[in-house]
Amino acid sequence: MNLKFVEPQIIFQDRHILVINKPSGMVVNRSETAKGLTVQEWVEDYLGWDEGNTETLSLTDTGKTEFLKRSGVVHRLDKDTSGVMVLAKNTEVFFDLKNQFKTRKVKKEYIALAHGKVSPKKGNINLPITRNPKNRMRFTVKASGRRALTFYEVERHYGRVRHPANVFSFLRVRPKTGRTHQIRVHFTFLGHPIVSDPLYLSKKKRLREDLKWCPRLFLHARRLAFRHPGTKKKVRFEVKLPEDLSAVLSYFGKVRPGIL
Numbered sequence: 001m002n003l004k005f006v007e008p009q010i011i012f013q014d015r016h017i018l019v020i021n022k023p024s025g026m027v028v029n030r031s032e033t034a035k036g037l038t039v040q041e042w043v044e045d046y047l048g049w050d051e052g053n054t055e056t057l058s059l060t061d062t063g064k065t066e067f068l069k070r071s072g073v074v075h076r077l078d079k080d081t082s083g084v085m086v087l088a089k090n091t092e093v094f095f096d097l098k099n100q101f102k103t104r105k106v107k108k109e110y111i112a113l114a115h116g117k118v119s120p121k122k123g124n125i126n127l128p129i130t131r132n133p134k135n136r137m138r139f140t141v142k143a144s145g146r147r148a149l150t151f152y153e154v155e156r157h158y159g160r161v162r163h164p165a166n167v168f169s170f171l172r173v174r175p176k177t178g179r180t181h182q183i184r185v186h187f188t189f190l191g192h193p194i195v196s197d198p199l200y201l202s203k204k205k206r207l208r209e210d211l212k213w214c215p216r217l218f219l220h221a222r223r224l225a226f227r228h229p230g231t232k233k234k235v236r237f238e239v240k241l242p243e244d245l246s247a248v249l250s251y252f253g254k255v256r257p258g259i260l
Contacts, residue, residue, distance in 0.1 A: 018072070039087075118190075141185060
């Protein structure tokens with residue numbers, strides 16, 4: 001997929017946190033295989049961080065090292081997933097947010113479009129996930145995997161204009177745990193892979209067909225709610241469905257007001 005690179009949009013910031021809208025196609029963590037600017041590199045450049053510009057706090061050197069190594073990144077989104085992320089501006093905030101994610105106190109909501117008619121319209125998927133031994137880039141449902149819990153609600157079913165027999169489910173998804181590829185793996189296991197998923201659509205032909213009308217993975221992190229590390233008050237940040245995915249829905253006709 002040839003996606004035009006776009007830098008993150010800043011939603012909110014203060015001396016404690018930086019909240020961004022990550023574009024699809026941008027990798028979060030720095031690595032030797034990551035192509036293009038990563039979120040880590042972007043935030044370092046934006047905040048003017050370097051190895052000699054660290055704050056002095058009464059924490060262990062190990063803690064400071066982890067904060068610097070991760071550039072304030074306490075959670076991640078898949079490369080092809082767009083949406084809201086929170087970044088820590090100092091070590092103390094980093095570990096506060098990290099603990100909130102670890103103890104499942106952060107509330108997350110995604111918007112997704114999946115193949116097929118998901119039923120029931122409201123429910124949860126409680127299936128353990130582990131890395132796929134046959135393909136290290138993918139994950140799979142397996143009894144020996146780590147617990148993964150996903151709540152979902154079907155907002156609407158769509159039918160393809162040119163292929164009425166094909167149905168798609170427009171979903172609100174709230175993952176309780178934060179496993180890698182969790183939403184994608186859970187819905188694929190149920191036979192409802194996310195539209196234009198380059199990893200989990202089992203048939204290449206289906207992916208090619210999807211890409212004709214949906215240019216990238218239809219998965220968007222819409223909302224993030226947590227306790228602000230500085231003020232200790234509950235805060236909530238959300239970003240609308242981006243234009244590329246909103247345009248996809250016009251393929252099915254006008255969306256009911258209030259869904260997005």
